[in-house]
Structure formats: structure tokens, C-alpha cells
């Protein structure tokens with residue numbers, strides 16, 4: 001029953017007490033960055049205040065528009081850039097009407113009507129329609145194949161065009177145009193950028209930096225034509241090329257127009273709201289109609305319109321404060337731009353046009369590709385342009401916003417904060433510590449240092465929690481270092497390690513790198529470093545072996561192993577010892593040997609003067625003290641007796657330890673030695689994230705110590721117990737029982753599947769024990785026991801990979817391959833008088 | 837002694853991001869490195885930490901990481917990087933017409 005047609009006043013009263021006042025209805029037009037952020041800010045202040053409906057022209061949930069470039073470039077997928085998924089709308093009771101744009105606003109009736117004809121009423125209306133891309137009206141601008149770069153649909157159109165290869169022309173050498181060009185080039189297109197002005201990104205960069213950028217892009221294979229004025233786009237029913245006013249003609253099957261944007265105001269104008277360059281709003285984002293608010297790129301505040309996200313965030317806060325009745329007011333924003341254009345770092349802030357009464361301080365380091373320019377007036381910074389090294393951008397911007405007098409540090413200003421705040425090589429931590437609380441840390445999300453610190457003090461102890469709670473570093477990631485430094489400064493040693501980056505050369509984690517190698521089909525180390533923005537020319541001793549392994553695991557048979565990225569043991573197929581000599585372990589399948597093998601080993605020991613032979617914990621013989629020059633000859637002798645490398649030096653299958661089982665032992669229930677040999681024959685030669693050991697015991701007495709191995713089999717009367725994740729190393733860990741199987745064949749299949757799962761998913765240098773503790777035994781069980789198809793696929797992939805890796809590495813070396821690893825380049829015998 | 841160079845072979849004989857050795861009769865071995873930008877550097881083939889054979893380390897940028905305990909040594913100065921302290925003798929080296937030359941006097945001094 002509706003309360004309004006209650007029969008008697010008494011009854012009405014009773015019902016009114018039980019039913020809360022109906023909530024006011026807030027309708028939002030625009031499901032983009034500003035619209036949804038405004039709602040988030042509002043929910044954070046008073047979740048019960050409004051019932052919210054959001055209209056979106058695009059058929060998507062709220063996503064991060066600035067991440068469209070990485071999606072185009074193939075570094076991210078749409079799912080990665082969703083900010084608020086369907087559950088957010090649901091959890092907060094928000095009605096989302098996606099894919100149906102609002103066509104009219106009736107302010108008198110307080111309703112909006114969508115294109116599909118849906119009319120709903122509002123108490124408060126929020127317009128957040130963003131911008132429309134600007135299309136220059138040259139002949140041919142409406143041909144199929146001419147697109148803008150604004151939303152997910154544009155990205156899909158570009159990807160479809162790129163899939164067929166060919167030529168692309170990007171009109172516009174500003175941020176968006178360059179991002180589009182970069183993405184299209186990575187997607188395999190031949191790209192020409194046409195820019196009307198004499199230098200690129202003239203609104204963010206000065207001439208010198210623009211020129212550096214152009215040169216760097218050309219070095220990467222793009223053609224950049226500046227001073228290029230488009231006359232027409234031509235083609236028969238579809239784009240074929242672009243003609244310039246000077247007569248040049250550039251072929252193109254795709255033309256991306258990225259020449260600018262203008263606030264999307266048509267709807268507001270038609271409803272009679274005050275509109276200048278954008279929808280006019282006051283300090284509380286209220287338009288000329290008190291019940292209609294507007295926020296984002298579509299507004300004009302104090303004569304300004306903005307095209308970057310940081311000011312939008314400030315607007316959203318002011319808007320939410322106003323809506324809950326605690327108005328604070330927006331005062332306009334000074335913007336800075338910190339960008340990664342095609343992987344190149346660029347920063348600009350304020351006014352760098354120079355001119356009268358201005359002084360320029362410039363640093364140019366051509367060799368390192370660095371350019372910095374700071375513009376001063378009356379000893380105060382009014383503008384800055386940084387190219388190549390943008391680390392100090394935040395500091396300059398801070399000084400600029402505060403209008404601080406820099407007379408005292410003028411002479412060192414250009415060298416950056418570390419220098420200016422004392423000491424040439426000051427601690428970078430000290431530099432961050434010295435930042436003021438309102439210094440901006442994360443540009444994408446507008447998070448200040450004070451906020452990050454507060455969020456850490458409130459309990460965020462890892463990068464991930466900081467990202468989740470205050471959003472710092474959650475978008476483009478260029479401030480990750482700063483956030484990590486703040487974690488370290490605020491928490492001292494109690495920072496959680498969390499998913500760590502692979503090494504200092506990259507901001508990607510092991511898991512990210514593995515995923516991207518497969519997703520982007522990266523097939524060499526330089527390619528990975530290029531595509532994933534490595535910060536060093538050729539990596540370091542941590543990332544190179546990891547990448548070499550990841551590539552090998554992802555592309556068996558395809559990938560050309562990089563010897564220089566292997567640790568010496570794997571490069572020389574022997575163990576380096578403390579005196580620089582090597583030790584050599586031949587394979588003894590399942591721990592069994594023969595007179596011929598023993599004789600060969602004894603001969604090698606004598607012939608090369610090996611000072612010691614030792615029985616290893618894994619039941620093999622280790623020959624010590626071999627010189628690197630002698631290794632090929634030692635291997636040749638062992639090969640001659642039929643022995644191959646035991647890979648005792650590798651992140652690889654090491655040994656399969658066995659007991660004697662049913663063949664000899666009075667307790668043995670199955671042929672543990674035989675199964676051990678079979679397992680070793682199946683799995684030898686495979687490279688792994690770390691060393692890998694197997695053992696097979698013939699009964700639960702477990703003489704082969706199978707329950708502290710990476711994969712252990714304990715034979716029982718009814719079959720085979722399979723154990724995983726054991727480790728006898730620094731931290732002893734007994735295995736977990738994976739399952740029990742009835743036959744040898746199954747034992748082998750499960751073993752192969754387990755190895756492959758570990759090979760594909762563990763991080764480099766992570767043994768099975770910590771891996772299983774990290775992902776959980778249940779996950780491993782679900783993949784190997786519950787999912788028969790998945791298990792079979794893993795087994796197949798393992799055996800496929802093995803078809804390439806089971807060559808004895810010693811044999812080719814013994815036959816003379818890669819002599820440079822073993823022979824000196826030259827020998828030097830000084831004249832006797834020199835020796836004195 | 838400047839200008840007195842030992843010609844030890846072609847640049848191509850050293851793997852990129854790798855090293856070769858030059859034993860010195862009666863003295864210590866020299867390690868000759870080639871970096872990814874085709875520069876050559878020569879150091880005594882022993883780590884300042886515990887004499888690890890630097891020629892067997894992983895070469896990255898203008899540094900090599902010792903194979904024994906991962907000290908990182910700058911190829912240009914022989915200095916241990918980061919928190920570690922120590923220095924390996926450096927032998928001036930250069931490439932001329934595709935041949936690798938190392939300084940004779942420094943080689944003798946380093947090997948002594």
C-alpha cells in the first residue's frame with residue numbers, strides 16, 4: 001500500500017514512522033571519469049543521502065580513459081582498466097543505464113529523456129559529459145577509416161585496422177596523437193604523424209624538448225612531419241591517403257584525428273543552461289540552475305576549461321562537499337603534466353613561454369637524452385619543462401604552486417632536489433622526506449604526500465594496499481617509486497614485501513612479466529625490455545636469467561637461449577666452486593650405476609687430477625676441481641662411456657633418488673627403482689624456476705626421503721602416493737599429499753603435469769615449497785586432480801617442451817661448440833726484464 | 837709506458853655481454869669484457885671480495901656481477917658498487933680497427 005492514499009490520518013502516522021523519508025534522486029549524465037568519481041566522493045561522505053542513476057552513452061562500466069593508450073599498445077586489456085565494475089553499481093544500489101545516451105533535459109519538469117525514449121525524474125542532475133573530439137572538416141573527413149581517439153570503441157576500430165597491417169596516418173602531434181601513433185606502431189602498422197606546428201606537443205613542451213621527442217620517435221621508426229597542413233583525405237568509399245597542402249601525399253588505410261577536444265555542451269545548451277566555452281559552474285560546481293550541477297571536462301570554471309584528470313578530482317571533491325551540505329569550494333587548478341609518451345618521460349608545468357622579465361635556466365645533456373628548463377620570474381618558478389628525466393617534476397611543481405623564493409638555491413636548482421637540498425649525492429629518501437605534505441605524489445589520481453602518509457598510518461603496509469585505499473600509483477604507475485619510498489619512510493622496516501617487482505630495472509612483477517610475454521607474444525629479451533619499459537639498457541644479473549627462463553618456458557622450440565643471460569653454472573654446465581674450478585656430476589639414472597660408468601669416472605679423476613670425488617645427497621658422484629679449460633675433454637670422456645650431464649648445476653631437474661623397492665627389499669611394495677628411472681628419463685633436461693628434486697620410496701619406511709622432495713612418490717600396496725612441495729634446504733618443509741593413484745602411468749602423468757604447472761606459474765628462483773605456500777595446495781589440487789582436461793593439457797605441454805630440451809649439453813661442447821667459453825683469448829708472456 | 841698496447845685479438849672474438857680471458861705467464865689472469873654497446877673493458881680476473889673469476893659473471897650495462905657472491909663491479913673503475921667496498925685493478929683497453937688492445941704496463945702491474 002502506498003502511504004499517500006492511506007485511508008485515515010492515524011494509519012498514515014504509523015506508517016510514516018516505519019518508512020524512512022524517500023531519498024532524493026540524483027541522476028548523472030556521463031558514466032566517465034568525472035561522473036563516477038563524483039559519485040564515489042559522495043558515497044564516501046554520505047552513502048544514504050541519494051538514490052543514484054547513471055546514464056552512459058558507452059555500453060561499458062566505468063573505466064579509466066587515460067589507460068586506453070596501454071590497451072591500444074597491447075600492454076593492458078579492457079578488464080585491467082575498469083575502475084568500477086558491475087558489483088560496484090550493485091553494492092551501492094546505483095542504477096546504470098549504459099549504451100543509451102541522454103537526448104534531452106527538461107528542467108521545468110525535472111526529467112531527462114534518453115535516446116531510446118526512457119524518461120526519468122531527478123531531484124538533482126549532474127552533467128559529466130566530458131568532451132567531444134574535434135574533427136577538422138577537410139574534404140574526406142567522413143570517409144570510413146577516419147576515426148578519433150577518445151573511447152573504447154575508437155580503440156577497437158584501431159585494433160581492427162591494425163590487424164590487417166598497412167599504413168596509418170595520425171593527424172595531430174599532441175599527447176593523444178603520439179599515444180595513438182605509438183600504439184599503432186607496436187601493433188605493426190607503419191605510422192606517419194602529421195603535425196601542423198613546427199614542434200610536437202607545443203602546448204606542453206618548448207621547442208628544444210619537442211625536437212628531442214621528435215628525434216626519439218623517429219629513431220623508433222615513426223615518420224614525423226611537422227609543419228604539415230592537411231588539405232584532404234581521399235579514397236574511394238574508404239580512406240586511401242592524406243594529401244597535404246604542399247602537395248605531398250601519404251598513403252593510409254587508417255587516419256586517426258587527434259587534433260583536440262571541445263567540451264561536450266550540446267545537451268546543456270539545448271536545455272537553456274549558461275554555457276561559455278563549457279557549462280558554466282560556480283565554486284560548488286552548480287550551474288545556472290541550482291538543481292543542476294556539472295563536473296569534468298565539460299565545465300568552465302572561472303573562465304577555465306581543463307583537459308586533464310587532476311583538476312577533475314578537485315572538482316569532484318568540491319561537488320560532493322556541496323551536495324552533503326558542507327561546501328568547501330573549488331578554486332581552480334594549476335596543472336602540471338607528467339606523461340610517458342611512447343615510453344619517453346615528459347613533464348611540464350606552468351608557463352614556460354618565457355618572455356620579458358623571465359629568466360631561463362637550462363640543462364642539456366644530449367648524450368643521456370636529458371633536457372630541463374626552469375623559467376623564473378622575480379626568483380619564483382613560473383614554469384618548467386623536463387624531458388628524459390622527470391624525477392624532479394613534482395618538486396618544481398611544488399615550488400611553483402607555493403610561489404616560493406628560490407634565490408638561495410638558484411645555482412643548483414636545475415640539478416634537482418637532491419642537489420639543492422644539500423650534498424651532491426643526497427639520499428633520494430631524504431628528498432622525498434623533504435617534500436611538503438601537500439606535494440603531489442600521484443598525478444593521475446591527485447593524491448598528495450600527506451594523504452599517502454595518512455593512508456599508510458591508517459594501516460596500509462604494502463604498495464597494493466596503498467593503491468587500493470588512496471589510489472596513489474594505481475593508474476599509470478609512474479609514481480610507484482615515490483610511494484614505495486613513503487612506505488619505507490613511514491614504516492621503517494615493517495614494509496610488507498607484497499608482490500615485488502622483478503628487479504630494480506622494471507616496475508613489473510614476475511607475474512606481470514610472465515603474463516605479458518604470452519599476451520604480447522614477446523620472444524626475445526630485448527623485446528621484453530623494450531615493450532615493458534626496462535629502465536636499464538640490458539637489465540641486470542637478476543632479471544636477465546629470469547627473462548631467459550620465462551621466454552624458454554613460454555616458447556619451447558622457438559626461443560633462442562641467451563647464454564650471456566645464464567649464470568656461469570648453466571653456461572658451463574658445471575658447478576663453479578670457491579676457488580674458481582668446477583665440479584662435474586654425470587647422470588646416474590635413478591641412482592643406478594655400472595662398472596663401465598664407474599671406470600669412466602675413475603679414469604677422469606686420475607687423468608685430470610681431480611682432488612676429490614664425492615657421493616652426493618641425491619645418490620650421484622660429484623667430481624671436484626676441474627679447470628674450465630679441461631671441461632670439454634672431461635665431458636667427452638664421460639660421454640664416451642654413455643654418461644650425460646646430471647644438470648647438478650642448473651635450475652633444472654637434478655636427481656631422482658630411489659630406494660631398492662620390491663626388486664630387493666623385503667618390505668618393498670612396488671618397483672621404486674624402476675619408476676625412478678622412468679621418471680628421470682621423462683623429466684631430465686627440463687629447465688625450471690629453481691632446482692627440482694624427485695624421489696621414489698618403495699614403502700612408507702621412505703628410505704629415499706621422498707617427503708622432503710619437490711615431487712615424491714611413496715609406493716604402497718594399492719598404488720602410489722604422490723607428494724609435492726617438500727624441501728630439505730635452509731627451511732625444511734615436508735611435502736603435502738597431492739593424491740593417490742593406482743598405476744605407474746598415472747604417477748608419471750601427474751608428475752609431468754605438476755612439473756609443468758610449476759614451470760609455468762612459479763616465479764623464477766622460487767622453489768616448489770614457497771610456491772605452494774603462496775598459491776595454496778588447494779589451487780594446485782584443483783588444477784591437477786579435479787581438472788582432468790587441464791592435467792592432460794599440462795602433461796602435453798611438458799612433453800612437447802621436453803622434445804626440444806633433452807639434448808645432452810655436454811655433447812655439443814665436447815664436440816667443440818662455443819670454444820670461447822673455455823679457451824683464453826690470447827696468452828701474454830712478458831719479456832723477462834719486464835717481470836722484475 | 838703509455839702507447840704501449842698489447843693486441844689480443846678481434847673484438848668479434850668476445851661474446852657481446854660476455855668476457856674472455858688472457859692468462860699472463862707468471863701472474864694473474866686478465867678478464868676482457870665486451871658490453872652491449874661494443875665497448876671493451878679489462879680487469880684483473882679476480883673479484884675484490886674473494887677472488888671470484890669476474891670473467892664468468894653476468895655482464896649488464898657497464899658492470900659485471902661476480903659469479904660467487906653477486907658483488908657488482910663497475911667495469912670502468914673496478915670498484916664494487918652499492919654497499920660493498922673493494923676495487924679490482926683496471927687495465928686500460930680500447931678497440932682499434934676491430935682489434936682489441938690492452939695496456940701492456942697496466943697488464944703487468946695487475947698481474948703482479
Ligand SMILES: Cc1cc2nc3c(=O)[nH]c(=O)nc-3n(C[C@H](O)[C@H](O)[C@H](O)COP(=O)(O)OP(=O)(O)OC[C@H]3O[C@@H](n4cnc5c(N)ncnc54)[C@H](O)[C@@H]3O)c2cc1C
Nearest residue numbers: 030032033034057065066101102129130296297307308309
Ligand atoms: C587516450 C586518452 C589518454 C589520456 N591520457 C591522459 C593522461 O595521461 N593524463 C590526464 O590527466 N588525462 C588524460 N586524458 C584525459 C582524461 O581522460 C580526461 O580528462 C577525463 O577522462 C575527463 O573526464 P570526464 O568525466 O570529464 O569525461 P569522460 O571520461 O570522457 O566521460 C564522459 C562520459 O560521458 C559520456 N556521455 C557524453 N554525452 C552523454 C550523454 N548525452 N548521455 C550519456 N552519456 C554521455 C561519454 O560517453 C563518456 O563516457 C586522456 C584522454 C584520452 C582519451
Ligand code: SF4
Nearest residue numbers: 659665668698699703
Ligand atoms: S622405502 Fe621401503 S622398500 Fe624402499 S628400501 Fe626402504 S624399506 Fe625397502
Ligand code: FES
Nearest residue numbers: 883885886888902
Ligand atoms: S668473490 Fe666476488 S662476490 Fe665474492
